[in-house]
Amino acid sequence: MNNKELVSELANRTKWSSKDVSSLVSATVSVIIGELTEENSVAIPSFGTFEVKKKLERVLVNPITKQRMLVPPKMVVSFKPNTSLKSRIKS
Amino acid sequence: MNNKELVSELANRTKWSSKDVSSLVSATVSVIIGELTEENSVAIPSFGTFEVKKKLERVLVNPITKQRMLVPPKMVVSFKPNTSLKSRIKS
Numbered sequence: 048m049n050n051k052e053l054v055s056e057l058a059n060r061t062k063w064s065s066k067d068v069s070s071l072v073s074a075t076v077s078v079i080i081g082e083l084t085e086e087n088s089v090a091i092p093s094f095g096t097f098e099v100k101k102k103l104e105r106v107l108v109n110p111i112t113k114q115r116m117l118v119p120p121k122m123v124v125s126f127k128p129n130t131s132l133k134s135r136i137k138s
Numbered sequence: 139m140n141n142k143e144l145v146s147e148l149a150n151r152t153k154w155s156s157k158d159v160s161s162l163v164s165a166t167v168s169v170i171i172g173e174l175t176e177e178n179s180v181a182i183p184s185f186g187t188f189e190v191k192k193k194l195e196r197v198l199v200n201p202i203t204k205q206r207m208l209v210p211p212k213m214v215v216s217f218k219p220n221t222s223l224k225s226r227i228k229s
Contacts, residue, residue, distance in 0.1 A: 048173045048180045056169050061162060071152060071162050076185045078147050082139045084226060089139045094167045095215070099227060122227050124186070126217030136174060136190060136213050 083124060095128040174215060186219040 048056075050072070057068040079089045079097055088098035104120040128136070139147075141163070148159040170180045170188055179189035195211040219227070 048169075048178055050181065050183050053166070053169060053180060053182070057162070057165055060165055060169070063162065068162065071148070071154065071159065072166060072182070073184075074148055074151055075144070075163060075166070076182060078139075078144060078151070080185070080223060080226060083223075087139055089144060090141065091144070091163070091167060092141050093164075094171070097217075124217075124219040124223060124227055126188075126215075128215040132171060132174075132215060135171060136215055 086122075090129075093129070093131045095126055095132055097124065097126050099123070100125050177213075181220075184220070184222045186217055186223055188215065188217050190214070191216050 050069075054065050054069045054072065057063075057072070058065045061068065063071075082089045083097060083099050086099050088096050090096045099122050102121050102123055105118050107116045107118050108114070109116070141160075145156050145160045145163065148154075148163070149156040152159065154162075173180045174188060174190050177190050179187050181187045190213050193212050193214055196209050198207045198209050199205070200207070
């Protein structure tokens, strides 16, 4: 499902126009990203939690040249589905 | 950020009431979950893609008793941030 399909499905299910739905979906994404860039997590009921995790730096060895490289630490976004979502997917 | 804070932030940024925002956020979550239960992925621009992945069955060995157990295959939800989100988090 792409964004267009998501927006039209939401417009069908609710009283809002596609334009309104689309702008609210964008605003939601932008609020979530804003929180993530400040390293805050965002919890959405019946769904899950978005958070930013720090991946530690690590040493990588090229198996052919045996050369060692230091991979710097980085921040990655993770989504942790909550129990309600997990059980709905399992069944 | 919890759901209440997300909803009030969205209501501040838009022309909608908290009640309207809250019902649209729930509807969005419910459409996404509906797609995931049918094993469809959902792509949201500037954000990422939700998808369901099958984790294969695997054999687990209890390190003390050496007993082998078969862990059955299962479906898990994963969120893959897209390039735009990744680069915003990195910086």
